[in-house]
Amino acid sequence: MSVVSEDLLHRTNQSYARSSLANPVGGTRADIVAKVGRLATYSLGVSSGDDTTRPLLLVHSVNAAGSAFEMKTLYDHYAKHRPVHAFDLPGFGQSDRDDREYTARMMTDAVHAAVARVQEVHGQQPIDVLGLSLSCEFVARAAAEKPEAFATLGLISPTGFEGKARDARVPTTRGQSWLLSTLRFRLWDEGFFKLLTAKPVIRKFLEKAWGSKNIDESMLEYDYHTTHQPGARYAPYYFVAGFMFSKDILSIYESLRLPVWMAHGVRGDFVDYRHKSRVAGRSNWTIVKFDAGAMMHFEVLDQVVRSYDQFLALSAAPDATVVSA
Template identity: 75%
Template sequence: MPLVSGQAIETVAIGQHHARGSLANPVAGTRTDITSVVGRFAVYADGTAPADGDTTPLLLIHSINAAGSAYEVKPLYDYYAQSRPVYAIDLPGFGQSDRDDREYTARMMTDAVHAAVEQIRRLHGEQPIDALALSLGSEFLARAATETPQAFRSLGFISPTGFEGRARDARTPGTRGRSWIIDVLRVKLWDRGFFKMLTARPVIRKFLEKAWGSKDIDEPMVDYDYATTHQPGARHAPYYFVAGFMFSTDILHIYEQLRLPVWMAHGVRGDFIDYRHKSRVAGRSNWTIVRFDTGAFPHFEALEQVVSSYNQFLAKVPPSDFGKPTIAQSA
């Protein structure tokens, strides 16, 4: 088991489903509930590989916002389920995962990625996997990959955070978390009312229009975002997001430490187009950076272009040593 921050990531219960009102699963396939050091979270699985196809599992990780869930990676999940084993996660505090009143941090989300990857690899003979994350989920994936690089064959980031604004290049791990913001958000006078206002349909729609840079958004996402944000405990994790506890202060150094093949994609429209610090990794032999004439969800707007680019990248990824005999075995 990988050691993370002095703690072993240990899966202690698998397979028991927990109902969450009338909320539908965000993607198709089989849902497994994993209980680990980060609590209970949901992982979805689908897809089979043809005999001559790619048997490497692909893990998809959603972004963080008031309405985050595996629905945000649904087009990629559905596409790759046709040709390979594919998995998607509801990070702690979101979707079908537990939404307890507790601290939600970048460390917790990274540990959830570790636990999901460990379980997927256990099911597939411990082979390295491909993993692709959206927005802030990219930071958790990148950190997980620096901590257990042997668990991954390649990494993909769509609209990754960490390249915008003031450089987050501290030399030691930390977050931008501010406890006083949590205290203010939790004042009983407006605690629930503020989140209810934040997740009203018109507000959700406005956020997605800003992310798309267009009014031509994915309408089913509006519906699912509204449903998932109106579940018990839905406000807890987003409040820690707003308070900065999921934004790592050292993320640029984490990105620079990556030695695995990395595919990074981003759009050019909307409110999330600041990648001023991508020069820190652009030009490195293991980084492939592409742009699409879209907003922050290019896989919803231009799926064929996105998967074509990603597939070309994967075709150039060196095969892992998984399954090859060692020198001792060959002797």
């Protein structure tokens, strides 16, 4: 892994109207090259030479319009108190959007690369990692594969607890090749994605995530612009076709031994957590819910960070027990 560029000045929200895409969050941008391709990473907060505070890595969700912007409220908040990092997953934001296979394995490897980058900057100490929605599956698998790199794991609105139990014992995905081929059929693939990412459609998706019409308008604007970049449709089509959803994710969640904080909302389309009983009650899991939608950190940020900070403090206390609720 190597750094392509560092200390790039972030562009402001006013640049959204330009043809080039603004960075989703502020601070220092560094593009790294890993086996998953070029990843755009962002950092802000306590200087890299400070080793008294554990760094935090934020990982955005996957959908048609995913980017590190989805973690902006947490990024900005924690930058006032500790080193904070974020990155754009492969196929999204400022990272490479090549025409290639986008799978759960690739996304997990991207998490490994981002974690390694943070450790290069701050020393080889374990770090706190917090994911959103589908990325919770990637960070959980990464933590299971390399537990020594993770101090704690945070999961906001995690997938994998809904519907039919995904507890296979082999790491396969729900990928449907026929569906991917249909989506990628050259007569309509670009046209279909344009329809999928029209502003009214993006707004409707965000309203479903919020469980309310009171969405974050700046996210709507960024989502629209990031979906209208070259290659923007490639990764989302693999998402829609199921290649990023792991059939064994419940088994992965159950295998985790580090402290885990899980938060979910009660409004909107993403409220099915019927299988959380598989981990609730375990001493290393803390499960909380908020009167909010899936993007609770945009709705009730103060409540979210208070709960997460309490979890971090408890997990760091000697002989403390992390209690699920």
